[in-house]
Amino acid sequence: MHRANEYVSYGTQGICQIEAIRSIRFEGCSDARExxxxxxxxxxxxxxxxxxxxxxxxxxxxxxxxxEDIDQVLSNIKGQRLAWIKDRKQRTELFHRILTERKPEELLLLAACLYRHAQEEPKGLSASDAQALKTAEATIEQEFAFSLQLGPRTVGEYIREKLGMGPSAPRQAENGSESPASP
Structure with missing residues (x-):
């Protein structure tokens, strides 16, 4: 059970502080619940x-x-790759699942996969893939910056350093939208 004042990662809301655990009776409900x-x-x-x-x-x-958990996550994914799925529907379903579950290892592998694809694909990322990359990066940046007490812009540098990667940015998508730099 979680405690008051604890920080948690909660679904798509990101980092939240537990203000309290209390009994509340909402309108239309017969009983109060915790x-x-x-x-x-x-x-x-x-x-x-x-x-x-x-x-x-x-x-x-x-x-x-x-x-320490972050360093362990980075150590665990070193050398792993998420394979690019050519079928757009299957790829979108996988990306949606990863973004919804918010597991740090999978988010990092997703960002790296999209980053690699952006580098390899002359047209860059599609709009939906660029949005998945942006969401994965924002999710990673928020938790890592909070935990490591770094500025969000320096999280990518921290990740690349731990993974032994160089600091280059993905190509722009054909529609001209810019893909943010990825870990």
């Missing part, structure tokens, strides 16, 4: 109420990675 009251760090004025006894929703909450 809820985690979360505040996303990117939207401090927002509140998210997660029922303590709902495993589907509480399963989306996980502790924020520590700096």
């Amino acid at each position: 809820y985690y009251v979360l505040h996303p760090i990117a939207q401090a004025q927002s509140s998210i109420f997660v029922p303590v006894n709902n495993p589907r929703l509480t399963g989306r909450m996980r502790p924020v990675l520590s700096p």
Whole structure:
């Protein structure tokens, strides 16, 4: 069970602080229930109420990675690759699953896969692939920057250094949109 004041990664909301665990009775409900009251760090004025006894929703909450966890994740993925899927529908489904589950290893492998493809493909990334890269990078940057106490712009440098990669940026997509630099 999580505790008040703990920071967690919660689904697509990103890093949240658990403000409290309290009994709340919402209008239209007969009984009060225990809820985690979360505040996303990117939207401090927002509140998210997660029922303590709902495993589907509480399963989306996980502790924020520590700096040691981040280094272990980077060590674990060193030398691994996510293969490019040519079928757009299958690729989109896989990318959606990875972006929804927010597992750090998979997010890093997804970003690296898209980054490699952008470098190898003369036309660059499609708009949907560029958006998947942007989302993966933003997710990675938020948690890593928070945990490592780095500026978001320096997270990519940290990752590339740990993985022994060079600092180059992906090509632009044919439609002219720019793909952000990837780990």
